Amino acid sequence: MVIEHRPPPPPSGPVPWEKDFALKLLADMVRIRRMEEKCAELYGVGKIRGFLHLYIGEEAVAVGALHALTPQDNVVATYREHGHALVRGLSMNAIMAEMYGKQEGCVKGRGGSMHLFDKATRLYGGNAIVGGGLPLATGLALAAKMLAEDRITACFFGDGAVAEGAFHEAMNLAALWRLPVLFCCENNLYGMGTAIERAEAVTDLSAKAAAYGMPGLAADGMDIVAVHETTRAALARIKSDGGPVFVEYRTYRFRAHSMFDAELYRDKDEVEAWKTRGPIHTFTARLKSEGKLSEAEFLALDAAAQREVDEAVAFAEAGSWEPVEAMLRDVYSS
Amino acid sequence: MSRKLTYREAMREAMREALQRDPRVILIGEDVGRYGGTYAFSKGFLDEFGPERIRDTPLAELGFVGTGIGAALGGLRPIVEVMTVNFSLLALDQIVNTAALFHHMSGGQFSVPLVIRMATGAGRQLAAQHSHSLEGWYAHIPGIKVLAPATIEDARHMLAPALADPDPVVIFEHAGLFNLEGELPDIDGVDIASAKLRRTGRDVALITYGGCLPKTLAAAEMLAAEGIEAEVLDLRVLRPLDTAGIVATVAKCHRAVVIDENWKSGGFAAEVMARIMENAFYELDAPVARVCAEEVPIPYAKHLEEAALPQAEKIVAAVKEMFA
Numbered sequence A: 001m002v003i004e005h006r007p008p009p010p011p012s013g014p015v016p017w018e019k020d021f022a023l024k025l026l027a028d029m030v031r032i033r034r035m036e037e038k039c040a041e042l043y044g045v046g047k048i049r050g051f052l053h054l055y056i057g058e059e060a061v062a063v064g065a066l067h068a069l070t071p072q073d074n075v076v077a078t079y080r081e082h083g084h085a086l087v088r089g090l091s092m093n094a095i096m097a098e099m100y101g102k103q104e105g106c107v108k109g110r111g112g113s114m115h116l117f118d119k120a121t122r123l124y125g126g127n128a129i130v131g132g133g134l135p136l137a138t139g140l141a142l143a144a145k146m147l148a149e150d151r152i153t154a155c156f157f158g159d160g161a162v163a164e165g166a167f168h169e170a171m172n173l174a175a176l177w178r179l180p181v182l183f184c185c186e187n188n189l190y191g192m193g194t195a196i197e198r199a200e201a202v203t204d205l206s207a208k209a210a211a212y213g214m215p216g217l218a219a220d221g222m223d224i225v226a227v228h229e230t231t232r233a234a235l236a237r238i239k240s241d242g243g244p245v246f247v248e249y250r251t252y253r254f255r256a257h258s259m260f261d262a263e264l265y266r267d268k269d270e271v272e273a274w275k276t277r278g279p280i281h282t283f284t285a286r287l288k289s290e291g292k293l294s295e296a297e298f299l300a301l302d303a304a305a306q307r308e309v310d311e312a313v314a315f316a317e318a319g320s321w322e323p324v325e326a327m328l329r330d331v332y333s334s
Numbered sequence B: 001m002s003r004k005l006t007y008r009e010a011m012r013e014a015m016r017e018a019l020q021r022d023p024r025v026i027l028i029g030e031d032v033g034r035y036g037g038t039y040a041f042s043k044g045f046l047d048e049f050g051p052e053r054i055r056d057t058p059l060a061e062l063g064f065v066g067t068g069i070g071a072a073l074g075g076l077r078p079i080v081e082v083m084t085v086n087f088s089l090l091a092l093d094q095i096v097n098t099a100a101l102f103h104h105m106s107g108g109q110f111s112v113p114l115v116i117r118m119a120t121g122a123g124r125q126l127a128a129q130h131s132h133s134l135e136g137w138y139a140h141i142p143g144i145k146v147l148a149p150a151t152i153e154d155a156r157h158m159l160a161p162a163l164a165d166p167d168p169v170v171i172f173e174h175a176g177l178f179n180l181e182g183e184l185p186d187i188d189g190v191d192i193a194s195a196k197l198r199r200t201g202r203d204v205a206l207i208t209y210g211g212c213l214p215k216t217l218a219a220a221e222m223l224a225a226e227g228i229e230a231e232v233l234d235l236r237v238l239r240p241l242d243t244a245g246i247v248a249t250v251a252k253c254h255r256a257v258v259i260d261e262n263w264k265s266g267g268f269a270a271e272v273m274a275r276i277m278e279n280a281f282y283e284l285d286a287p288v289a290r291v292c293a294e295e296v297p298i299p300y301a302k303h304l305e306e307a308a309l310p311q312a313e314k315i316v317a318a319v320k321e322m323f324a
């Protein structure tokens, strides 16, 4: 398969959802977008340090997929997980304070951008090792199955992770043991600066599932309707069959890989072309054309997101530093 | 009443008891089921506990160790058997980057109550890729605990506290000890926090662990025949290291030799020596010495393998040099 670096045609057809649900998902995409735009700004002035990987452009994936899950499901994510954490239910305050390194952050300033965790919402990272979360997801699913708990483990990872041994080992075990795992591959066509066709012998990622006898689905990751409906279908399949399902979400990041990336590896017009397919404005346009959204409603939800961001920044600014004497805490539980 | 059994039987009993006591305990690893365990530690378990709890895995060390970590996070109490420390290098990422860090990275929210067991050590003419002693590498990592049972008693009783521990525990079992036979004293348990004196003496402290313990005890007997009474401290727990136990024996004997099958450069013996310098320097009547593996991939030929590893004679020679 030749990889098409041009975006697919814009999504069309009616949005098959109630207005409230559609607006909720739209609002969540906007919350992620506004939060991350602010993060980029704060990075520029040195308030946020370390590695910062933005999800801008990919919002439909986290929002569409996570809204198909229930609170008892497990979520494993990567270092590009701000959006997943927010949609999963972490407060923006706790996320922003974590970015600042404040002890009011969700992991007390121990992790920063790449290590957001939250027990209450069953978010198991925040993992900065490419592919590292995949075996973990298989294990969480094993525990759920053996303890007869009704939960699915959703594991997010990039197209880059597909080349790691951990991907294949985890997929094989999950399929062999028939474990309830949703493997969510966020294919944004690049692993840092390496385009997928320069890293993968077979670039049709959803086809890889067949090697493990696992259903493999693909969805337009720029279309939140496709993401959500495909995820629901995948979850239904996991519930009926018991075994895992692999879903490839074809998406694109509008920003550089991280704040350190000069982005010398892809054309500006490629990025611009994808931006015209942005998940927020295509969905907004669709909803408006169907009469499910007015401009005033959009402005209201955007303003609400902005307020939330402003509050989160104020919260993080007002936060405190963990005393150095407490540094050695939490190395061991006992 | 004490009774006689082998190290292998002791470990097997410990695992069987753990599986009987707690339904959350499962055993995961290559050939742990149908084959009965590479070293026969789990013989009969598949019949007794079934394939849900005794899980044969494919050859995928990274994958199944990581799965064990996830299963521990999810509420099970997995014992993951990695055939040998040599193969654990394929799982190093999951052990070091995930298991050891998870509690800290999550701000104390999550714990990984996992036990990883692996065979270690040389001495059976298996050549370079089956003879590593990398306990020191693991003991370097905060967030995991590292045990090295060297006696029947520890083989029988260290697993239970390891499983009860909320943190990941790595247990190194020296392959040269599996057929060791001895008396199991009638005790309830052991701790996984302190070193233990295996022989008392007054002239020199021999500090060791794991597969080197029997060789060190033999050396102590040889020394006794020459009038030198050696004390033998078995470290047992490499992380957290029992500094007080080390200081006590050094303060008593004023001379110390560290015996360790790790290579000398950057090896675990160096850490023990440093603890002595930091905490008991003024107790010393002579520089601390060490007997370690030679700086060579462990050779296959018997005479060369023996020459590459610590042996009782080498320990005796090191002690005598101290008194010369």
Ligand SMILES: Cc1ncc(C[n+]2csc(CCOP(=O)(O)OP(=O)(O)O)c2C)c(N)n1
Pocket: A080, A128, A129, A130, A131, A157, A158, A159, A160, A161, A162, A186, A188, A190, A191, A192, A257
């Ligand atoms: C095991 C490992 N190797 C290399 C890196 C460095 N690295 C960080 S992100 C990244 C690219 C990953 O790309 P992908 O999985 O497609 O995710 P994306 O960033 O596109 O979301 C690389 C190579 C890493 N963090 N971990």
